[in-house]
Every structure is written in C-alpha cells, then in structure tokens.
Amino acid sequence: LPILLSYMAKGANDPDRKKVFKGFVRRTYELADILNRVGLLTNSNAIYTTSLHTLQNMYSNDFRLADILTPDKPTRDKFDSIWLSGAWTADDEATIAQYLKDEANDEIEKCLLLSAITLASLQFFDIAKYRVLLDYAMSSNIKIRARALTGIIFNHVLQQERIQLYPEIKARLTLLSDLPVFVKDIELLQMQLFLSLETKRIEHDLQNEIMPQVIKRIENLRLDRSLGLNELQEKLSENDLNPEWNKGEEAAKLDAYMQKFAELQQRGADMYMGSFKVMKQRFPFFNTVSNWFWPFTMNHPEVPQSSRNNKLIKALINRVGLCDSDKYSFCFVAAQVPSVNKLTQSQNDMLSHMNDMQQELEMDTEQAFKNELRSYVQDFYRFSLLYSRHDQFANPFQHNLLIVDYAPFDKILDDTDFLLRMADFAFNDKSYTLAANIYNRLPEDALSAKAQQKNGYCYEAVHDFSHAISHYERAHLLNPQSAWTLRRLAICHRANEHYDEALCYYNKIAEIEQENAQIALRQAECLIHLKRYDEAFKFLFKANYLSPTMHASERALAWCSLLTKKYEQAEKFYLKVLADAPTTTDYLNAGHSAWLLGNISCAIERYRKALPAEKPETFLTDDRELLINAGFTPDDLAMMTDAVLSHL
Numbered sequence: 346l347p348i349l350l351s352y353m354a355k356g357a358n359d360p361d362r363k364k365v366f367k368g369f370v371r372r373t374y375e376l377a378d379i380l381n382r383v384g385l386l387t388n389s390n391a392i393y394t395t396s397l398h399t400l401q402n403m404y405s406n407d408f409r410l411a412d413i414l415t416p417d418k419p420t421r422d423k424f425d426s427i428w429l430s431g432a433w434t435a436d437d438e439a440t441i442a443q444y445l446k447d448e449a450n451d452e453i454e455k456c457l458l459l460s461a462i463t464l465a466s467l468q469f470f471d472i473a474k475y476r477v478l479l480d481y482a483m484s485s486n487i488k489i490r491a492r493a494l495t496g497i498i499f500n501h502v503l504q505q506e507r508i509q510l511y512p513e514i515k516a517r518l519t520l521l522s523d524l525p526v527f528v529k530d531i532e533l534l535q536m537q538l539f540l541s542l543e544t545k546r547i548e549h550d551l552q553n554e555i556m557p558q559v560i561k562r563i564e565n566l567r568l569d570r571s572l573g574l575n576e577l578q579e580k581l582s583e584n585d586l587n588p589e590w591n592k593g594e595e596a597a598k599l600d601a602y603m604q605k606f607a608e609l610q611q612r613g614a615d616m617y618m619g620s621f622k623v624m625k626q627r628f629p630f631f632n633t634v635s636n637w638f639w640p641f642t643m644n645h646p647e648v649p650q651s652s653r654n655n656k657l658i659k660a661l662i663n664r665v666g667l668c669d670s671d672k673y674s675f676c677f678v679a680a681q682v683p684s685v686n687k688l689t690q691s692q693n694d695m696l697s698h699m700n701d702m703q704q705e706l707e708m709d710t711e712q713a714f715k716n717e718l719r720s721y722v723q724d725f726y727r728f729s730l731l732y733s734r735h736d737q738f739a740n741p742f743q744h745n746l747l748i749v750d751y752a753p754f755d756k757i758l759d760d761t762d763f764l765l766r767m768a769d770f771a772f773n774d775k776s777y778t779l780a781a782n783i784y785n786r787l788p789e790d791a792l793s794a795k796a797q798q799k800n801g802y803c804y805e806a807v808h809d810f811s812h813a814i815s816h817y818e819r820a821h822l823l824n825p826q827s828a829w830t831l832r833r834l835a836i837c838h839r840a841n842e843h844y845d846e847a848l849c850y851y852n853k854i855a856e857i858e859q860e861n862a863q864i865a866l867r868q869a870e871c872l873i874h875l876k877r878y879d880e881a882f883k884f885l886f887k888a889n890y891l892s893p894t895m896h897a898s899e900r901a902l903a904w905c906s907l908l909t910k911k912y913e914q915a916e917k918f919y920l921k922v923l924a925d926a927p928t929t930t931d932y933l934n935a936g937h938s939a940w941l942l943g944n945i946s947c948a949i950e951r952y953r954k955a956l957p958a959e960k961p962e963t964f965l966t967d968d969r970e971l972l973i974n975a976g977f978t979p980d981d982l983a984m985m986t987d988a989v990l991s992h993l
Contacts, residue, residue, distance in 0.1 A: 371510045375432060378469045382431055392634070392734045393468075397429045411440045420454050424635040427461035433473040441477055453640050456488050460638035463496035467739040470507040472514075475500055479517055483527060487710070488640060491717040494530055495725065498538075499741040501751040508752075515753040522757040531748060532763060533715050536770050537722045538746040543774050544615040544726065614774075615723050617671050624674040625731045631670075637728040641669040648673070649680035666716075668723035747779065749786070761791045769799070777803040794823035798830060801837075810837040828857050835867065844871040862892035869901060878909045896922060904934060910975065912941045929955045937968060940985065941975055952989045962986055 386394050400422065404412060410433075413426040430437070441462075445455050459481065466474040478500070481493035501508060508514055521527045625631045630647050639645060641662070643653045652658050658679050662672045729740040749758045749767075758764075768783035781803035784796060792800070801816035817834045824830065835850035848871035855864050865888035872881035885905060888898040899918050906915035919935035927935075933955035940948035956964055965972065965982050972982060 367510050371507075374470070374507055374510070378432065382469055392737050393429065396425055396634070400425050400429060409440075410437050414440055414444045416450075420451075420457060421633065421635050423454060424457045424461045424638075427458055428464045428634065430465055431469065432471050435473075438473040438477065442480070445477070445481065452486065452488065453642060455486075456492055456640050457635060457638060459489060459492040459496060461635075463492070463499060464634075464738065466496070466500055467503050467741070470500070470504040472511055475508070475511075475514065479514075479521075482521060482530075483524065487714045487717050490530070491714065491721050494534055495718070495721055498531075498534060498748060499725075501748070501754070502741045502744050502746065503739050505751050518753055518757060528758070528763070529711070530714065531754070531758065532766065533711075534718055534722075535746075535748050535767055537715075537718045538748075539767075539771050539774055539776060539779070540614045540719075541722055541726050541742060542746065542776055542779070544618050546775075615668075615726065617667060618723075618727070621671045621674045622727070622731050624678060625670070625727060626733070628674065628677045630673060630677065631731075632733060634728075634732070636673070637670055637724060637732060639669065639673075641672040643676075645673070648676050651680045652676040655679065666719075668720040668727070670724045670727055747782065749783075761787060765791070765796065768796070772799050772803065775806075777806040789819075792819075794820045794827065794830075797823065798827075798833070801833060805833065805837055808840075810840045813837045814841070828854055831857075839867070839871065842874075844874040847871050848875070860891055862888040862895055862898065865891065866895075866898055866901060869905070873901070873905055873908070878905055881905055896925060900931065900934075903938070907934065907937060907941070907971070912938060916942055923951075929957075933964065933968070937972065940972075940977075945988075948985070949989050952985070956989070962990060964989070 385391055386397065388394055401408065403422065408426070410426055410430065413422055427441070433441075441458070444450060445458065459478065462474045462477055465471065466478075475497070478493045478496045481489050482497060484490040484493060630636050636645075636647070642648075643659075658676060662675055667675065726742055729735055729738065729742050732738070748754050749764070764783055764787055768780050768787075771777075771780035771783060781800055784792065784800040784803070787796075797816045797820035801813045801820060804810070804813035804816065814834060814837045817830055817837065820827070821830045821834065831850050831854045835847045835854065838844075838847035838850065848868060851864055851868045851871060855861070855868065858864055865884045869881040869884035869888065872878070872884065882902075882905060885898055885902045888895065889902060892898065899921050903915045903918035903922060906912070906918065915938045916935075919931070919938050922931050923935055932951045936948045936951035936955060939945075939951060952964060965986060969982065973979070
C-alpha cells in the first residue's frame with residue numbers, strides 16, 4: 346500500500362491502481378473476519394461457539410472438512426462442519442465441490458450443505474462459499490437450485506459491500522442473466538420475498554378476523570356430537586342457502602375473507618406461520634439448527650415412528666401447502682393425538698387411493714420450482730424469527746428485499762416489463778411503499794395511465810396526498826375520461842384542504858355522473874369549507890332529493906343551517922337525524938340547535954347523550970367559536986356545561 350500511494354503522489358500512471366486497491370480492501374475485510382470470528386469463539390454462550398466446541402470434541406480441534414464429509418458421518422455433523430467453518434482453503438472448496446457433484450451422495454444432504462454454506466457466508470463472507478452457491482444456481486435439481494439461488498440473493502442483501510469488491514461475481518452473474526430461465530427464477534424468488542413481507546399482516550388477519558368468523562359460523566350449526574357421517578352431511582346440506590338470495594352481511598364478509606386468503610395461498614403467501622410458531626418453540630426438534638433447513642422426509646431420525654407410516658398424515662402434508670419445517674411440526678403434533686393413529690380399514694384404503702393419486706399428478710417444472718422456493722423461503726423466515734437463538738444469526742428479512750437495489754442486479758434486471766410485473770405484484774399484496782419505489786424506477790414514458798393510477802394510489806394509501814396528486818394528474822393526462830382518476834384527485838385535494846381544487850374535480854365528475862347523490866354531497870362539503878353556504882345548500886338539497894334515505898345529506902343540511910343561523914331549519918333536519926341511529930356528534934349538534942332556539946331543557950337532554958367518556962366537561966370546546974358567533978357569551982357556555990354535568 347505505501348508503494349501504491351507513493352506512485353500516486355508522484356503522479357505516475359498506474360492502470361492497475363484501482364484493482365490493487367480493491368485487493369487491499371478485500372484482504373483487510375478478510376483479516377477483520379478472522380479477528381471477529383476469534384472474538385466470537387471467546388463467547389462461551391454463543392450457539393456458534395458451543396456448537397463448534399461440540400464438533401471439535403467429537404473429532405479434533407483442527408478437523409478438516411474432508412474428515413467429516415464422508416458417507417459414514419452423521420448428516421448433522423456435516424451441516425455443522427460447513428456452517429461453523431472459517432474461510433475456506435482451495436482444498437476445502439474442492440472437497441465441497443466434489444461432494445456436491447457426486448451423484449451417489451444423498452439429495453437431502455446436498456440441500457442441507459447449501460443451507461449451511463448460506464448461513465456461514467451470511468455471518469462471515471467467503472468468496473469461495475459464494476462461488477459454490479453460484480455453481481448450483483442453474484442446477485437441474487429444483488430443491489438444490491432453490492437453495493443456491495436464495496443463498497446468492499441473501500448474500501447480496503447482507504454482504505453487498507463485500508461482493509462489490511469481487512468483479513468476477515459481476516461477470517458470472519452477467520453471463521447467467523443471458524439465460525431466460527435464470528431471470529425467470531429471480532423473478533419467482535422476488536415474488537416470494539415480497540410475500541414474506543406480508544406474513545405478519547396475514548397472521549394478524551387470520552387470528553383477528555378469519556378465525557372468529559369461522560368459529561361463529563361453526564357454533565351456529567349446533568352440531569350434535571352423536572351425528573354420524575351421513576347425518577352430518579345431511580344437516581350441513583340443510584343449511585345450504587338459495588344462491589339467488591343475497592347473503593347476509595356476516596356470511597358475505599366471511600366469504601370475501603376466505604376468497605382473499607385462498608387467492609393469497611394460491612400465490613404462495615405464508616398462511617400457517619401463526620398456527621405452527623408455538624409448536625416450533627415447544628418441540629426439542631427445533632433446538633437444532635440443521636433441523637430448520639432439513640428437507641422434509643419421513644425418514645428423518647427424529648420423526649416419531651407412529652407418524653412415519655400414517656396414511657392420514659401423509660395425505661394432509663402433501664395437500665395443504667406446508668413448508669418443510671411445518672410438516673415436521675405436524676408430524677410431532679399428530680403423534681400426540683391417538684385418534685389419528687386409529688383408522689378403519691375403509692379409511693386407510695381411501696387414504697391410500699388419495700396418496701396414489703397425488704403421486705400420479707404431474708406438476709410443471711416452473712410450478713414445482715415455485716413451490717420449492719415458497720417452502721424454503723418460509724423455512725428460512727421461521728428460522729430467522731422463531732429459533733430460540735435467532736438473534737445470534739443475520740436476518741435478511743430485516744433488510745431491503747428488493748433485488749434490483751443490489752448490484753449487479755440493478756443492471757441485469759433493468760427491464761421495464763420485469764419492473765412493471767414486480768411493481769404490480771407488490772401493489773396487489775398491498776405493499777404500497779415498495780410498489781411505489783419500483784414504479785418510480787421506471788421511465789415516465791413506460792408508465793401507462795393504469796400504472797400512474799396505481800402509483801398515485803400507493804402514495805394515497807400512506808397519506809402522502811401531494812405525491813398522489815402528482816401521479817393522478819399524469820394519469821388524467823393519459824386518460825382524461827377516467828371518472829375514477831377524477832374522484833381520487835378530488836379526494837386527495839380535499840384531504841390536503843385544497844377545497845377549490847377538490848370542488849373543480851367534483852364538478853367534472855358531476856358532469857359525467859349527474860345523478861350521483863354522493864358527488865353532490867361532496868360538492869356541498871367543499872363549498873361549506875369555502876364558506877359559500879348558499880351554493881352549498883343547492884347541492885345538499887340535490888343530494889337529499891336524489892337519495893332521500895342518505896342520512897349524510899340530512900346531517901350536512903342541518904349543520905349548514907346552523908352555520909347560516911337558520912335554526913328552525915336545522916332543528917327540522919336534526920329531528921330526522923335523531924330518529925334513525927344517531928351518533929354522539931348528532932346529539933351534540935342537535936343540542937346546539939335546541940339551545941339556539943331557546944329550548945334549554947331539550948338542549949341539556951341532548952348534550953348529556955353526547956358527553957365523551959373522558960373529560961366530559963370539554964364537550965363544548967370544539968364548537969366554542971360557533972356558539973360565541975351565535976350570540977352566547979363564555980359565561981353562557983360555562984353555565985350550560987355545569988347544567989349538563991349536574992345530577993348525572
């Protein structure tokens with residue numbers, strides 16, 4: 346380095362200067378990793394340290410990978426030897442490469458070793474480990490390919506600064522990007538990573554919305570435990586509704602939820618995180634790191650014997666879209682339920698037939714690979730959040746998972762169609778901030794009116810109304826006939842308290858939808874804020890005429906009458922409002938109306954029904970200016986407050 350700096354200071358031309366400097370930086374990082382690993386090994390409580398010491402006690406302090414990667418060694422030891430390894434030598438890399446290449450070696454072990462390589466490189470980056478992952482990014486084995494590709498992307502998410510120091514990585518990825526199947530695989534992985542961001546929201550909705558509705562519907566059936574199978578089917582059929590009838594509100598709501606979640610599951614969303622997370626913290630099986638990444642097999646040495654040949658368990662785990670770690674959880678739970686293991690001969694025959702049919706079904710390669718990605722990403726997600734010592738591991742899910750934000754994918758995937766598909770995917774999953782980020786990467790001329798509408802909606806969803814307006818205006822220029830865009834522009838301007846602009850857009854909508862009572866009401870609302878009350882009344886009466894049962898127009902007419910001191914008219918409308926499911930605000934405003942007409946006792950009665958639970962003495966505060974302008978004094982307000990609160 347001193348020589349390099351000396352040449353630079355003398356102004357000497359050195360075409361290799363940047364290359365040499367990057368070499369120094371790489372070496373510095375590698376030395377820092379060695380020191381960090383030594384420091385970690387001094388922490389006797391770290392899972393990394395205790396696991397390595399266990400392995401050294403079983404073999405030797407200076408064991409080599411070649412000593413453990415042999416057919417007679419336990420699979421767990423092979424996993425741990427990779428995960429706990431430091432920087433690889435050329436011999437280490439060759440040993441791993443040969444083991445993975447050997448067709449005689451078990452597929453499950455190869456998958457586990459790739460997961461171990463990923464864990465190791467995420468903790469201490471090693472170009473040799475990354476090269477092995479790259480070697481299998483296009484494997485014909487979909488299980489191996491899914492793990493290698495996910496490991497590559499997670500390395501870019503967590504080790505981007507290190508990766509940029511190795512130009513050979515960019516060269517190899519650029520070559521791979523010439524293969525359409527590689528780009529398609531990246532796209533499938535990106536979609537699955539997007540879906541992982543929705544896991545917590547889905548879990549919340551399932552627990553707080555879906556399951557309570559399902560339980561309520563089940564309770565309503567009032568099924569007798571003594572019902573046989575045929576009687577049960579008959580009773581259920583008696584509850585079938587005429588499809589020509591309108592569904593009840595609760596049933597329709599449940600159906601809508603179920604349809605939404607069925608669509609999410611079809612797309613690969615994580616539907617079972619909440620169901621299985623308690624089990625993963627309960628069973629000792631998940632205290633072992635390797636078990637979180639172990640491809641599902643009934644031959645796993647820790648799977649209960651009672652579950653291995655159980656046809657019901659096999660039928661269920663093959664059909665409900667569980668990730669591998671959830672399948673293991675299911676096996677442990679099922680082993681503790683005696684009835685699961687006591688099936689009649691006819692039930693066994695039926696399940697055998699179902700399993701045979703499942704094996705005969707052929708799945709296209711892309712869907713099969715997509716399922717492997719889904720399962721592996723969900724397994725990794727569970728490990729990163731649920732493993733008892735997950736805080737001692739790097740968690741890629743806490744970082745930006747947009748692949749195009751990382752070099753060289755920002756150049757490799759700089760494709761308009763790809764970015765549009767990713768933006769639409771994020772939008773459909775309600776990841777609005779992420780979707781807007783992707784839409785904004787696209788050139789302006791690549792965004793259709795529909796794309797601009799969606800981008801505007803992304804900003805509106807996070808209450809950034811100014812940016813939403815900007816994109817809606819562009820959408821309006823591209824498609825001036827869209828009433829939807831005009832409505833969003835009006836809503837956003839109203840939210841920003843730009844009532845002149847909002848009124849302008851509502852007027853344009855009214856030209857298209859002349860009989861829309863809701864639009865007339867919004868026009869009046871804007872005019873009220875602009876203190877153009879006489880004009881507001883025209884639209885309020887229009888809204889009330891077009892939709893006599895719309896209580897919002899009556900409320901607005903009553904309030905506007907108060908503002909313009911038409912108290913008798915206000916009272917007439919408040920009587921209508923109070924006659925049909927009034928709110929506390931209705932009682933408050935109707936109290937104003939009665940007081941302003943001199944009906945003190947009625948005003949007190951209405952005010953008492955409008956009192957807030959906290960600080961009831963402040964019930965007149967928000968409308969103080971209105972009442973003062975109407976002629977009341979501060980003393981009048983104080984006495985009315987005391988009168989309302991007395992004798993409660």
